[in-house]
Every structure is written in C-alpha cells, then in structure tokens.
Amino acid sequence: MQVDCKYKEKCAGCQYLDLSLKEQHQLKKKHLLDLLNQAQIPFNGVLELTSPAPAGLRDRVDLVFDRGSLGLYEKNTRQILDIEVCKQLSAPLQSWLTEVRNIKWPIQKGSLRLRVGPQGQRGLWLDFANIDIKNLLEEKAILSGLLEKAHVEIGQRHKVLTKVGEQLKLTDPEPHIWFQSRIYGKPVDLYCSVGSFTQTGFEANRALTAVIETWLNDVDAQHILEFGSGIGNLSFPALGKSRKLTACEIDRDALAGFEKSVEALSKQSGFENIRDRLQILQGDFQNRNPQNFGTFDTVLVNPPRSGLKDFLKPLIAETRKPQHFLYMSCFPESFVEDGKRLQEAGYQLKRLHIVDQFPQTTHYEVLSLWG
Known part of the structure; x- marks a missing residue:
C-alpha cells in the first residue's frame, strides 16, 4: 500500500512516499541490522x-508559521510549504488543523503544536516572539476565540492562557490529561502540558x-x-x-x-x-x-x-x-x-x-x- 500525498514532490516531511509499506519495512530492518553489523554487535534472533497503520498515526504535530504559510519545510530549501491536509495526522487532529488554518495570524513567524487528547480535547501551544504574544493579548479576539475551542499554552514556559472577565491572563503551567500509557494492559491517563514531550x-x-x-x-x-x-x-x-x-x-x-x-x-x-x-x-x-x-x-x-x-x-x-x-x-x-x-x-x-x-x-x- 502507498499513501497518496499531493505534497510529495515538495514536502520534506516524508521520504518514502514512493515505496510500498513492505518495501519501507525492509529498508528499516536493513538499516538497523547494518548499523549493528558495523558496530560489531551480534544479534542471532529474529x-x-x-x-500499527500505514498513515494517520499522529495525534500531535509541530508546524511552522511563516508569512501566511503554515506547514513544514520544503525539500532543499528553508521555505515553509503551506499544508492543508497531512495524511500522517489522525482524523481528529486533521479536523483541528483545518480550524487553526482559518486563523489570520498577525505575525511574521512562529511555531505551533497542535494536539488532541484521549477524550478528543484540543490543545494548542504557541511559541511566538514576545512582542507577538503581547500584541495578541492586546488584540484579544484571536486568543479569546481559541479559548472557546481549546486549551492554549504560550511561550517556552508553557504559560496557560485564561480569561478573567474581559481580561486575558497567562498563568503558571498546570498538567492536564493529554496522553495515555497502560498498566496490566489497561489505559492509564497521563498528565502533562500540551508542549510536553510524548x-x-x-x-x-x-x-x-x-x-x-x-x-x-x-x-x-x-x-x-x-x-x-x-x-x-x-x-x-x-x-x-x-x-x-x-x-x-x-x-x-x-x-x-x-x-x-x-x-x-x-x-x-x-x-x-x-x-x-x-x-x-x-x-x-x-x-x-x-x-x-x-x-x-x-x-x-x-x-x-x-x-x-x-x-x-x-x-x-x-x-x-x-x-x-x-x-x-x-x-x-x-x-x-x-x-x-x-x-x-x-x-x-x-x-x-x-x-x-x-x-x-x-x-x-x-x-x-x-x-
């Protein structure tokens, strides 16, 4: 099976779109076994x-916004390829991306992490310049609209966006359920920030x-x-x-x-x-x-x-x-x-x-x- 992607000629995100899943797996096995062989680490097992699936496995994604384009880097350039649909995203995450893309960001450049949680809740982490954050807080409309749809974190310290009356505030990070592990084969909710590694x-x-x-x-x-x-x-x-x-x-x-x-x-x-x-x-x-x-x-x-x-x-x-x-x-x-x-x-x-x-x-x- 091959995944059809209209961005495959330009997007640097995927390298194996022209290969079947079986061919991809053969290459990945060969790569690992070759590394072990070069390091003289014997492995006699299987x-x-x-x-898990040929696509649609991502429930979080990191994207770059650059002068109106939201997506990933193009091949062999530092330009951002504007991406409307990504086959790597789960259906709930793709739906969230579609909504975020409708926002007219009044900034030049920044990065965004979009995430969906195990109960379908939406999260957004905005890593923008301080002056852009200040302007967004003063503008209010964009961030207020986001708060009606998602949990929003801002900046390297993952400050949480809240609204008190008509005022927007940034408060200290607070863990919420954004991921899941397992114990005895059953799911365990994991608390973290939208911007945490998972x-x-x-x-x-x-x-x-x-x-x-x-x-x-x-x-x-x-x-x-x-x-x-x-x-x-x-x-x-x-x-x-x-x-x-x-x-x-x-x-x-x-x-x-x-x-x-x-x-x-x-x-x-x-x-x-x-x-x-x-x-x-x-x-x-x-x-x-x-x-x-x-x-x-x-x-x-x-x-x-x-x-x-x-x-x-x-x-x-x-x-x-x-x-x-x-x-x-x-x-x-x-x-x-x-x-x-x-x-x-x-x-x-x-x-x-x-x-x-x-x-x-x-x-x-x-x-x-x-x-």
Missing part, C-alpha cells in the same frame, strides 16, 4: 516489526508499551531502574505485577505531570499502594548517576537522541549487574553507540523489535532487550 500518537504508543509490558513479564522483572521516565509513559507498564520502580528524570515539569498521574491512579481500586512501590528522582542523570546498579534486576531506558552518556559509567565497572537491560530509542545511531558500551559491560543483545510509528519516513522506534 528482528520483529509492528506496523510519543506522537495513541495507537503507536499502545504498540510500544505492549512490547515493553510483555518483555518485563517475560524476564520476571521485580525491581527496575528507569532512565528518562518523562511523564511516565514506560513507568506505568513497569509498575505492573507489583514491581518496584526507581524513575530518574531531569525535567521538573514532566515529573509534575508524572506525580499527578500517579496520584490519580492511586485513587482507583487495586492501585492504592502504587506510590509505595515507586521512587522518583530528579537530576541530570546523563552526566552523573548516583544509583547503585547492583540493587536492581532490570534497567529500562528511553534516552534523548544524544543517548545515555555517563549514565552507563557505573554499570561498566559494576560487578553485580542487573540481569536485564531494556533500551528504547527513536535514534538508532545513538542506540548502537550505547550498545557497544552495553557489550563492554557484558550484555548481549537478546531481542529486537521495530515499531513503525513514523510510516512514509526513514524514522522508526527501536526496542531492544539485553541480558
């Missing part, structure tokens, strides 16, 4: 691949968390150390089966959302003791790691594109190592670099799984199990 869509994320949940059950994990917990997307699958979890994260806002999600879940029947099994640590764990790896049987990581950096240093010297290491990444190059260090620490690559949550592009999500 590389599995899950393809996976790109619900359907693909269900596939990702299902693999993580299955692997943790298969290795009978009991006490897990997690690096890069963010808002808790992988943390909740890790907390199934009465497991203990120590979650490490640098982003305070992400952890505020995580804490609120834990609080909400703990009020549900059967999860009253979940907080007792969870320790949350805030810090720069890429550049320092105070944890004693020997106290855990499993490590779970989902690092940024730059990889694990110094998080792995204590593990290499550790004599009593965790038995299992689960590594998830959307950047295969840093995954392979960290894989070399895992080999140095004595681990072997046991299982490998691609979730194709970015169809029509060269990108994909890697899940791996080391032991």
Whole structure:
C-alpha cells in the first residue's frame, strides 16, 4: 500500500512516499541490522516489526508559521510549504488543523503544536516572539476565540492562557490529561502540558508499551531502574505485577505531570499502594548517576537522541549487574553507540523489535532487550 500525498514532490516531511509499506519495512530492518553489523554487535534472533497503520498515526504535530504559510519545510530549501491536509495526522487532529488554518495570524513567524487528547480535547501551544504574544493579548479576539475551542499554552514556559472577565491572563503551567500509557494492559491517563514531550500518537504508543509490558513479564522483572521516565509513559507498564520502580528524570515539569498521574491512579481500586512501590528522582542523570546498579534486576531506558552518556559509567565497572537491560530509542545511531558500551559491560543483545510509528519516513522506534 502507498499513501497518496499531493505534497510529495515538495514536502520534506516524508521520504518514502514512493515505496510500498513492505518495501519501507525492509529498508528499516536493513538499516538497523547494518548499523549493528558495523558496530560489531551480534544479534542471532529474529528482528520483529509492528506496523500499527500505514498513515494517520499522529495525534500531535509541530508546524511552522511563516508569512501566511503554515506547514513544514520544503525539500532543499528553508521555505515553509503551506499544508492543508497531512495524511500522517489522525482524523481528529486533521479536523483541528483545518480550524487553526482559518486563523489570520498577525505575525511574521512562529511555531505551533497542535494536539488532541484521549477524550478528543484540543490543545494548542504557541511559541511566538514576545512582542507577538503581547500584541495578541492586546488584540484579544484571536486568543479569546481559541479559548472557546481549546486549551492554549504560550511561550517556552508553557504559560496557560485564561480569561478573567474581559481580561486575558497567562498563568503558571498546570498538567492536564493529554496522553495515555497502560498498566496490566489497561489505559492509564497521563498528565502533562500540551508542549510536553510524548510519543506522537495513541495507537503507536499502545504498540510500544505492549512490547515493553510483555518483555518485563517475560524476564520476571521485580525491581527496575528507569532512565528518562518523562511523564511516565514506560513507568506505568513497569509498575505492573507489583514491581518496584526507581524513575530518574531531569525535567521538573514532566515529573509534575508524572506525580499527578500517579496520584490519580492511586485513587482507583487495586492501585492504592502504587506510590509505595515507586521512587522518583530528579537530576541530570546523563552526566552523573548516583544509583547503585547492583540493587536492581532490570534497567529500562528511553534516552534523548544524544543517548545515555555517563549514565552507563557505573554499570561498566559494576560487578553485580542487573540481569536485564531494556533500551528504547527513536535514534538508532545513538542506540548502537550505547550498545557497544552495553557489550563492554557484558550484555548481549537478546531481542529486537521495530515499531513503525513514523510510516512514509526513514524514522522508526527501536526496542531492544539485553541480558
């Protein structure tokens, strides 16, 4: 199956529109296996691949506004291609984009994140210059109209737009339900900001968390150390089966959302003791790691594109190592670099799984199990 897109000759967003889904999957598998081979990381198992859908997987999208055009960069230029319809968007997100496109923004340039939540609620994050924000607040009509349709956040600090009487105000960020994870195979609401990092869509994320949940059950994990917990997307699958979890994260806002999600879940029947099994640590764990790896049987990581950096240093010297290491990444190059260090620490690559949550592009999500 191929996705028909009228922008394929110009848009830089998708690279594989001329290929069938089967051909895309073959290329992605080959790319990953070639990287492992070049790094001399042996893998004797079967590389599995899950393809949730050929398109329509995005429930959030980041777009650039430039002098009247709202969309993505054109191929080989710095021009913005005005995009009315994107086949990568879910139907609710496409509907929201259509409405946002009707706004006549009185600015030159900025970026927008559009998001739909698990109950269909709409969110919009505007990252504009301070002078543009000031003018919009004074103009009132555009932002007031948006508030009738969506939750609106503005600026790098994700200030929340509110209306008090006839006055528009920006208040401190407050987490709301914008995403979902799972525990025991059931959905868990995740609190965060519209501008927070999450996976790109619900359907693909269900596939990702299902693999993580299955692997943790298969290795009978009991006490897990997690690096890069963010808002808790992988943390909740890790907390199934009465497991203990120590979650490490640098982003305070992400952890505020995580804490609120834990609080909400703990009020549900059967999860009253979940907080007792969870320790949350805030810090720069890429550049320092105070944890004693020997106290855990499993490590779970989902690092940024730059990889694990110094998080792995204590593990290499550790004599009593965790038995299992689960590594998830959307950047295969840093995954392979960290894989070399895992080999140095004595681990072997046991299982490998691609979730194709970015169809029509060269990108994909890697899940791996080391032991």
